[in-house]
Amino acid sequence: MESTGGKKVNHCFIMGKRINGKQLRMARVSLKWRVDDLAKKSGLNWARIQTFERSDDFLENNDKSQKLIEIFNKHKIEFVDETDKHEPTIQIIK
Numbered sequence: 001m002e003s004t005g006g007k008k009v010n011h012c013f014i015m016g017k018r019i020n021g022k023q024l025r026m027a028r029v030s031l032k033w034r035v036d037d038l039a040k041k042s043g044l045n046w047a048r049i050q051t052f053e054r055s056d057d058f059l060e061n062n063d064k065s066q067k068l069i070e071i072f073n074k075h076k077i078e079f080v081d082e083t084d085k086h087e088p089t090i091q092i093i094k
Helices: 021-030 035-042 046-054 063-074
Strands: 002-004 007-009 077-080 089-092
Touching: 021 035, 021 046, 021 077, 021 089, 035 046, 035 063, 063 077
Parallel strands: none
Antiparallel strands: 002 007, 077 089
16 A cells, blocks of 8 residues: 555556556466457457557556456456566465
């Protein structure tokens, strides 16, 4: 949790959160979804999702990437930023 404007918020729900292809892959696999499952849930083309996942670069920060983050947040997947010891990763919330 972090404080923004005096209000406690979970950092994965802040707009503008960036994720990379590896995090997207980890999140999808942790839910046992196929690429086409995520495509149906997000409205994105499955080939586009595969392209995102093949890259370890950060996804462009736009409506599509934010929609993906929101979908995973609803399924208790939290995207965790890189630290000095760890690469960007995910956490599965109980």
